[in-house]
Amino acid sequence: MKPYSRKGQFATEFMMTYGWVMISIAGIFAALYAFGFLDISNILPEKCALTPGFGCRDFLLHPTSIVMEVTNGIGKKIEIDQMQATHASLGTCMGQPSGNREIENGATEQLTFDFAAPGCPFTLSVGSKEKLSLNFTYTIGDDVSTFYSARGTLFARVS
Numbered sequence: 001m002k003p004y005s006r007k008g009q010f011a012t013e014f015m016m017t018y019g020w021v022m023i024s025i026a027g028i029f030a031a032l033y034a035f036g037f038l039d040i041s042n043i044l045p046e047k048c049a050l051t052p053g054f055g056c057r058d059f060l061l062h063p064t065s066i067v068m069e070v071t072n073g074i075g076k077k078i079e080i081d082q083m084q085a086t087h088a089s090l091g092t093c094m095g096q097p098s099g100n101r102e103i104e105n106g107a108t109e110q111l112t113f114d115f116a117a118p119g120c121p122f123t124l125s126v127g128s129k130e131k132l133s134l135n136f137t138y139t140i141g142d143d144v145s146t147f148y149s150a151r152g153t154l155f156a157r158v159s
Contacts, residue, residue, distance in 0.1 A: 041129040050134070050152035057108055061156040063124045064115045066132070068154070072103040076141045079103075083113045084135040085154075090122035124158045131155045 032038050048056035048068065055071030066085065072078050080101040084094040097111040115122060124130050134152040139145075 044129070044155065046129075046156040048152065048154045048156070051150040054136075054150050054152070055108070056152065056154075059154060059156060061124065061130060061132075061154065061158050063126055063158055066113045066115075066154065067110065068113075069108050069110050070103060071108040072105055074140060075105055077102065077104050078138045078140055079144075080111065080136055080138050081147060082137040083111070085113060085115070086133040086135070087122055087124075087130065090124075093120035093122065095120070126158050129155065129157045 029038070036042070046059075048059045050056050050070070053072075053074045055073060057069040057071055059066065059068040070080070080097060080103070082094060083097045084092060086092040093113075093115050095113065097113045099111045100109045101111065103109045114120075115124075132154045134154055136150040136152075137147045138150065139147060
């Protein structure tokens with residue numbers, strides 16, 4: 001007859017001793033997830049990145065508009081003609097930004113792009129972090145017949 005094995009008893013004692021710790025840790029992670037503390041968008045910083053030659057100094061994202069300071073580093077005066085904002089799930093909005101759309105080389109101007117215009121399909125929720133793809137069409141200098149395009153992204157909390 002075989003002697004009594006203590007391996008099963010050891011496994012049972014281990015689970016009785018440390019099992020409650022594992023269950024507690026799983027419960028803590030579940031609570032953190034349920035209350036939104038493990039949401040990656042809370043950790044990621046807000047950012048605005050535009051095509052080289054353009055800078056985005058300061059920006060605010062509102063439920064129905066974007067306010068941003070655009071810096072011209074192209075080398076000549078530009079004029080912003082159209083602006084397009086695309087949200088992955090809400091669609092695309094296109095129109096003319098308000099503010100001084102002529103930006104001298106090296107200068108910074110504040111532009112406001114309003115989503116409340118006809119044909120703009122979305123309103124953003126206050127407090128959420130949203131990512132928008134931006135597209136500008138602009139002219140350089142006095143040549144108003146040739147249009148250029150600049151792209152960028154905006155990731156910010158809606159205020």
